[in-house]
Amino acid sequence: MKSAFLVLVFSVTAAIAAGVTIPGEGAYSVANLQGLSDEPTSVTQPLANQLLDVLEKYGLTKNFGVVGVHSHVSLAPGQVMFQHGNSTFTHQEIEVYDDVRSDGVPYTYRIMTDAIPQLLPLDLGEITPNVLAARNDLAAAMANKAFLQEFAETASGHLAGIAYIRPLERMALEHSEVVKNHYNVEKTAGNATAISLAAVESDDAPSFFTRGVGNSTAVSQITMFVPHGNPWQD
Ligand SMILES: *[C@@H]1O[C@H](CO)[C@@H](O)[C@H](O)[C@H]1NC(C)=O
Ligand SMILES: *[C@@H]1O[C@H](CO)[C@@H](O)[C@H](O)[C@H]1NC(C)=O
Ligand SMILES: *[C@@H]1O[C@H](CO)[C@@H](O)[C@H](O)[C@H]1NC(C)=O
16 A cells, blocks of 8 residues: 555656656657667668658647657667756766666657557656657647547558657757757767758768758748768767
8 A cells, every 4th residue: 555655656757857658659769779780771761751741640749750760879778868958958868777867858759650559758868848848749639549540550660659849959940040960989978960952962861851940931940960981070
């Protein structure tokens, strides 16, 4: 009886920190990143357009975009990538999940396209009013089981997911720029900043697609690039 009470208190506290409980949100685990490579190329722009149609139908395009899920780091069990930042710079590094779980909420999710689709957190980021507003949108979309089902059917086995549109991407889009990730050689930390479209290199791989953000009216806006080929030196 007593332990049931403690569990209840704990989950209520966690729910307050996260602002809102998202129906069907999976638990974070390093296993959620299983099978991901450093190349986000499974999601092409035409597929991103179709997946953004699903997001738009469920009221998510204001705060979420479509991501070609990938991973640059190799995490040990119990570890998580945690990010914080602002509209011009974000930093992410490896943390112990149990140490930071109450300080963050997932920013990126993988959507498994199995018979029963799953929304699986891939990382954590700091809790801000904007990300809590985004979680409200996601909770509303997830309350309708058709959302995940339609996303998974459209993704049809491709390594796809959704991610919160951070102030960094929003600012970049408003200035006709894109965001680029840079990782350290040890693959334990990364920074992201906005660069001009002219500074995009031919082997940079687009990884994040949004719609209706900033001044663009494009069907999908490419907002983030990860260097590939030789990612760790970029
Ligand atoms: C964002 O954070 C970086 C690093 O802490 C800082 O240099 C920069 O001035 C900040 N930008 C804004 C707009 O606050
Ligand atoms: C885009 O719109 C924002 C306001 O949302 C404005 O501040 C900015 O100057 C605009 N950028 C361009 C390139 O028109
Ligand atoms: C990220 O930015 C910080 C602060 O500017 C810098 O000290 C660090 O070396 C950068 N790390 C990477 C991986 O670029």
